[in-house]
Amino acid sequence: MHDLADSIESREQLAAVWRVMVLDRDPDADVRDLPGIAVRWADCRFPFWNCLTLTEDGAGAGLVRRRLHQAAEIMRSKRHPGFLWVFEDLLDDEARAVLGTAAEQAGLVHAFPGTGMAGDLLPIPEPAHADLTFVRVTTDDRLRDFADLNARAYGFPVEDGRDGLARSTLWKSRVHAYLGVREGVPVSCAATVEAQGRLFVLLVATDPAWQRRGYGEAVTRKALYEGARATGTTRATLHATEAGAPVYPRIGFEPNSPMGFYALKE
Numbered sequence: 001m002h003d004l005a006d007s008i009e010s011r012e013q014l015a016a017v018w019r020v021m022v023l024d025r026d027p028d029a030d031v032r033d034l035p036g037i038a039v040r041w042a043d044c045r046f047p048f049w050n051c052l053t054l055t056e057d058g059a060g061a062g063l064v065r066r067r068l069h070q071a072a073e074i075m076r077s078k079r080h081p082g083f084l085w086v087f088e089d090l091l092d093d094e095a096r097a098v099l100g101t102a103a104e105q106a107g108l109v110h111a112f113p114g115t116g117m118a119g120d121l122l123p124i125p126e127p128a129h130a131d132l133t134f135v136r137v138t139t140d141d142r143l144r145d146f147a148d149l150n151a152r153a154y155g156f157p158v159e160d161g162r163d164g165l166a167r168s169t170l171w172k173s174r175v176h177a178y179l180g181v182r183e184g185v186p187v188s189c190a191a192t193v194e195a196q197g198r199l200f201v202l203l204v205a206t207d208p209a210w211q212r213r214g215y216g217e218a219v220t221r222k223a224l225y226e227g228a229r230a231t232g233t234t235r236a237t238l239h240a241t242e243a244g245a246p247v248y249p250r251i252g253f254e255p256n257s258p259m260g261f262y263a264l265k266e
Helices: 004-025 061-076 093-105 140-154 158-165 215-231
Strands: 030-034 037-041 050-054 083-087 108-119 133-136 176-182 185-195 198-206 236-241 254-264
Touching: 004 030, 004 037, 004 050, 004 083, 004 108, 004 185, 004 198, 004 236, 004 254, 037 061, 050 061, 061 083, 061 093, 061 108, 061 254, 083 108, 093 108, 133 215, 140 158, 140 176, 140 185, 140 198, 176 215, 185 215, 198 215
Parallel strands: 050 083, 198 236
Antiparallel strands: 030 037, 037 050, 083 254, 108 236, 108 254, 133 176, 176 185, 185 198
16 A cells, blocks of 8 residues: 555546646536545546546545445436546555445446556656657647547547547647657657646557557657646656556656546446
8 A cells, every 4th residue: 555645646636637627628517526526527528538536535435335326326417428536545445345346336347447656756858769759739730639649549439539629728738738750640649737736647648550669658758848847847647557557657657546447337
């Protein structure tokens, strides 16, 4: 089990960043802080912008069971699917032991694992990669490239990715979003945004045809470098998927809370 403060930081970063992202997507989105549950739900086709998370520290098995049922009911009321994010170190030992069974009883299924990470690692040296040119996202065309890379990398339809990011002004200004371009073709992407005095990394993706070449790490370093230069922040946080988790410690991130992503059973 990791330091509880790191897990709390990771959860609070999710709530803070997703509030901004979801309201950017839809000013009338469902953004609420309920007892024990933070709702950050754009109800759009981009599944990562449809998010719930549990917010109580040291929650026991009985309380977690109730919260899982409540979360599932909220999810059932929405048009589009999304995920419940559970920071496992914020549950007590008994609740962690019964989490899988309790989620199933609530009508939820474990979709994939993740890991919260953080580090006092900024500033970092300006990055370079022999194959890549780094291009900041400042136009609608480049934002569409960024969305399409995420769709291909995470295996959902291209139109779903575009539904989450298209027409955003935030992503072309406040967010430090970068493409890694190889011979004129975008092959990787990453973004950072400041939240609560930290630089949060989000939506790192590499085209499946170009993975395992260091492209994701390189463009993440670029987004961190430029974000830190613009904001002066020294600490960075992120939530890694299982596939991306080995990359970030090489940059200086340290894992903290293991996470589970839960979806409604079909």
